Amino acid sequence: MNHHADKLLHPTDPADAAAVDRDLGGIVEELHACPACGASASRRA
């Protein structure tokens, strides 16, 4: 998979509060794409 982007998310669930990066102001989600089939996937950094 090709890691092609980091997207900043601003969660509203209190359970996510501990995962927020203090300097960035949100949670970073990694975006990936398959160079063979184009399928997309994501995961928290």
Next chain:
Amino acid sequence: MDARPLFIPVLLGTPRQGRMSEPVARLMVSELARRPGIETELIDVARIPLRLDDAGEATKDPTFSAQMMRSDALVIVSPEYNHGYSGLLKHALDTLLKEYIHKAAGIVGVSAGPFGGTRGIQDLLPVLRELGLVTIFWDVNFSNVQNVFDAAGALRDQAYLPRIDKFLQELVWMARTLRHGREQIALG
């Protein structure tokens, strides 16, 4: 991968005397220059010869045009004035068009208040879209900017650096992708 360097200038978007956007712009130039494969320079809107008795592409400055023609992306340092962007920034941007098409743009907002120029950024996005620039989804917001730099213009709060890094990472990705598109992918 294409080994040619990307040229990503930083446009300082206000001529105001005592402008706090200047240390912001110089910081962005410094952070860009540290990245391998990136060439950059500061374009100061105060130093672009702009006519006040005319507007638009007929008034373009050849140096500014050449800089933008060469560019792969643009960082715009945009201070928020009265909930908007600087009029001179708009006047300068409006002097060019073909130089911008399918190039990446990232906006750095600056404000003396707490919102980091966000309102000005939101106002500027449709302008950049119409100019053919492709904006990224990361911003950098310098809030209460009068407290961010010391008297020598050095950054006080190192917490800005990770945000700038993410912003430039995305801008560089978009710049590379669009350069490939401009050069290799035909329309239609």
